Structure formats: structure tokens, C-alpha cells
Amino acid sequence: MFRTVTRVELSELDMPRADLAEALKCCLKKVRKGHYIIKSNCPNSHVDTIRHLLREPGITFPTFRGDIRDDAEKLRMSIATRRDSLLPEDAFSHMSAALLHGLDPVEVGTERVEVTRPAYSRAYSDLLFYARDLAEDDVDHTLGYPVTTLDRTLADIALDHPLEVSVPLISEGLRERHINRESLLPRLAPGRRGRKRALLALELASELHESGAEAYCAVKFHRHGITGMTPQVTAYSSTGAFIGRNDFRHEKALVVVEVHGVGKYYMHPDGPNAAARQNHQRNMNLVNAGFKVFNLTFGDLFRPKIFEQIKWAITQALEHENH
Structure with a gap:
């Protein structure tokens, strides 16, 4: 729980104006008029007046990652x-x-x-x-x-x-x-x-979407007029060998879309390098089995061109099958 503090509270605690000014440059964030959030467990003396507030149970601090x-x-x-x-x-x-x-x-x-x-x-x-x-x-x-x-x-x-x-x-x-x-x-x-x-x-929406990115991708399919993409479909080779479970696979065309978030690499038990090697091998197995594979990063979800390419690949694959 974020610890908030009001201007009235700061006045009652006799926090000097100079300390407040320094804190606002460092560890205190004004969110709206008269209301502040304590951003960190700051060691500097300008928060000595309110340091006891940081010892309250359940206090957490905002975390910013530089992204959405x-x-x-x-x-x-x-x-x-x-x-x-x-x-x-x-x-x-x-x-x-x-x-x-x-x-x-x-x-x-x-x-x-x-x-x-x-x-x-x-x-x-x-x-x-x-x-x-x-x-x-x-x-x-x-x-x-x-x-x-x-x-x-x-x-x-x-x-x-x-x-x-x-x-x-x-x-x-x-x-x-x-x-x-x-x-x-x-x-x-x-x-x-x-x-x-x-x-x-x-x-x-679907419980089969294993991440927010996959669900967001489903929305982008809709926005770009792409239909028939089924979530979480198991792929096999022509000999029946297991290849992997795909985030999305078209119901008729041999087109697969994988949505790769940070978790797919950094939450792998053997680390990101092993995850990358495993993903590359699976990708090659899918290609060898005749699939057209699109590997999307989170940033790709905001790029219309990639969805145009997916739609074109589906159209081409269906036309090829019909001939």
C-alpha cells in the first residue's frame, strides 16, 4: 500500500519548507493539490520529519519501468x-x-x-x-x-x-x-x-489467453479483420511428433502466431538463453512442418504492418489449399 501524506499532515509534523522542497526533488511526489506519495525509503536527512511513516506495516513504493x-x-x-x-x-x-x-x-x-x-x-x-x-x-x-x-x-x-x-x-x-x-x-x-x-x-476474451499480451493480440486480430485464429493449439509434425503449443493457429491455414513477452524468456527455469534456443528449435520444427510462423514482440502489437502481413499470409495459404 502506498503511503500518502497531505500538506496538512506535513504542517502538523513541522516539516521545514526547505526539506519539503528537497524531498520533492527526490522521494516525495505531488499527485494532486495538497496530496503526496512517498516514493522511496530515502536515507537523506530531508525526510527525517516523516521517516516514522515509513515504518508502518504494509508500506510499498511505486515502481516505474519506463514502459506502458x-x-x-x-x-x-x-x-x-x-x-x-x-x-x-x-x-x-x-x-x-x-x-x-x-x-x-x-x-x-x-x-x-x-x-x-x-x-x-x-x-x-x-x-x-x-x-x-x-x-x-x-x-x-x-x-x-x-x-x-x-x-x-x-x-x-x-x-x-x-x-x-x-x-x-x-x-x-x-x-x-x-x-x-x-x-x-x-x-x-x-x-x-x-x-x-x-x-x-x-x-x-478467453481463459486460454495465457497473458495480457495474447489477449491484446486477439483484439488486434479483430481490428485488422483477421478471423479464424484459435488460441492454444497443439501442433504436430506430419509423422505425429509433438512440436509445441501455439499461442494462436489459424483454424484452416497453416499459419501460427506466437506472442513473446519478457516472461517467456526470463521466467524460463534454465534462463533466457535456454529459452531462446528452445524457441528457435520449435520455430524451425514448425517451418519444417509447413507452417508460416510469426513471432511477435509486445511492440509488434502496435504495428499495423505486421497484422497486414499475417492477413496476407492466411489469404495466400487458403488460396494455395483451394488449388
């Missing part, structure tokens, strides 16, 4: 400064709730903290209120502050956010949290704004 994951970390910081400002009928919802539930988005889709309340809708630069009813069983109170339940959270995201945001999260819920489509569908009642997109998100 930093968007989620910035939003977590904003959420932390809003924990004590909710009204009795409010609940963190949408992407804010997803992060509080511990889900791992590919795209967060917003810079605003999202809150659902029955009273009114209102948008601020860093805060968005949704005017919607919340039943008692729509709210999870086990996290220390009100958060929409996982089912309600994923349904809300499907209704109000793009597929690139919703499909990876729904897939993660299906895969890791054992939710099911039947629990989400009643929350997507006819007449709801965004229902068509939400139903499409349920169709594209």
Missing part, C-alpha cells in the same frame, strides 16, 4: 490519494477497481480515478464519477474501502472502455479468478449503453 506499465502505476498513485475522500455511497469502480483487485492491465485507458455513486455524473481532470445504482452485492468491502466486485468491475469496463482495455482484463478474470461469462452477462442488459461492444469483449 507506468500508466497503471501513476493511476495507482492517484487512487491512493482518494482512498479517504469517498462518500458513504461511493465505490471505486472500472479501472480503479480493477487495479485495486490486483488485475494487470495492458492499457489502463484513462488517467482518471473512476468512482461510481448513485447521485450524479461529473468529470474532473483526474476524477470521473459515474451516476449508477450500486446494489449491496455490487460492492466488495474486504479491501478496506468500497470497491465494486470483480464481476461488476469487469462488466463496467466492458461497457465503458475500449476492447484493448477490457479483453485482457476479462481474459485474466476467466483464467486466474475463475469468473465466468454467465456471471457477467446479466450485468449487460439490453438497452445498456455500450452493450454491443461489451458483448464483443466477452466473445474475444
Whole structure:
């Protein structure tokens, strides 16, 4: 849990202005007016006034990696400064709730903290209120502050956010949290704004997507008009020898797409070099078995040209089979 501190608290602790100025250059981050996040367990003297706050149990610090994951970390910081400002009928919802539930988005889709309340809708630069009813069983109170339940959270995201945001999260819920489509569908009642997109998100999501990147790739297939790509299909050679399990394989054409994240290499028990050798051998086995193989990095998911090449390869393979 990030440790927040307000300007009022700093004044009550008699933190000198000079120390605050130094801390803001180093280990303290102003998130919004009068609200700060402690970024690190700083050894410098300018945090001596607030050092005792770092000894509280469960304190964590923001982690920035210089990539798209930093968007989620910035939003977590904003959420932390809003924990004590909710009204009795409010609940963190949408992407804010997803992060509080511990889900791992590919795209967060917003810079605003999202809150659902029955009273009114209102948008601020860093805060968005949704005017919607919340039943008692729509709210999870086990996290220390009100958060929409996982089912309600994923349904809300499907209704109000793009597929690139919703499909990876729904897939993660299906895969890791054992939710099911039947629990989400009643929350997507006819007449709801965004229902068509939400139903499409349920169709594209799958528990077979083993990572957010794979689920994101499924969305990109849809965006580029690529159909027939089935997740997690086992490939065999013409002699029946096992080659491997493919992230995606076309249902008719001999086209395979593998989505390679950092984890595929650095989480391998024998290290990244062994993982690279193993992947290369499997790739060669697939090629020798007649497959056209596309190995996509995470960055490739944002490059339209690669999906044009995949679509062309499928078209060519199907035409070849038909002749």
C-alpha cells in the first residue's frame, strides 16, 4: 500500500519548507493539490520529519519501468490519494477497481480515478464519477474501502472502455479468478449503453489467453479483420511428433502466431538463453512442418504492418489449399 501524506499532515509534523522542497526533488511526489506519495525509503536527512511513516506495516513504493506499465502505476498513485475522500455511497469502480483487485492491465485507458455513486455524473481532470445504482452485492468491502466486485468491475469496463482495455482484463478474470461469462452477462442488459461492444469483449476474451499480451493480440486480430485464429493449439509434425503449443493457429491455414513477452524468456527455469534456443528449435520444427510462423514482440502489437502481413499470409495459404 502506498503511503500518502497531505500538506496538512506535513504542517502538523513541522516539516521545514526547505526539506519539503528537497524531498520533492527526490522521494516525495505531488499527485494532486495538497496530496503526496512517498516514493522511496530515502536515507537523506530531508525526510527525517516523516521517516516514522515509513515504518508502518504494509508500506510499498511505486515502481516505474519506463514502459506502458507506468500508466497503471501513476493511476495507482492517484487512487491512493482518494482512498479517504469517498462518500458513504461511493465505490471505486472500472479501472480503479480493477487495479485495486490486483488485475494487470495492458492499457489502463484513462488517467482518471473512476468512482461510481448513485447521485450524479461529473468529470474532473483526474476524477470521473459515474451516476449508477450500486446494489449491496455490487460492492466488495474486504479491501478496506468500497470497491465494486470483480464481476461488476469487469462488466463496467466492458461497457465503458475500449476492447484493448477490457479483453485482457476479462481474459485474466476467466483464467486466474475463475469468473465466468454467465456471471457477467446479466450485468449487460439490453438497452445498456455500450452493450454491443461489451458483448464483443466477452466473445474475444478467453481463459486460454495465457497473458495480457495474447489477449491484446486477439483484439488486434479483430481490428485488422483477421478471423479464424484459435488460441492454444497443439501442433504436430506430419509423422505425429509433438512440436509445441501455439499461442494462436489459424483454424484452416497453416499459419501460427506466437506472442513473446519478457516472461517467456526470463521466467524460463534454465534462463533466457535456454529459452531462446528452445524457441528457435520449435520455430524451425514448425517451418519444417509447413507452417508460416510469426513471432511477435509486445511492440509488434502496435504495428499495423505486421497484422497486414499475417492477413496476407492466411489469404495466400487458403488460396494455395483451394488449388
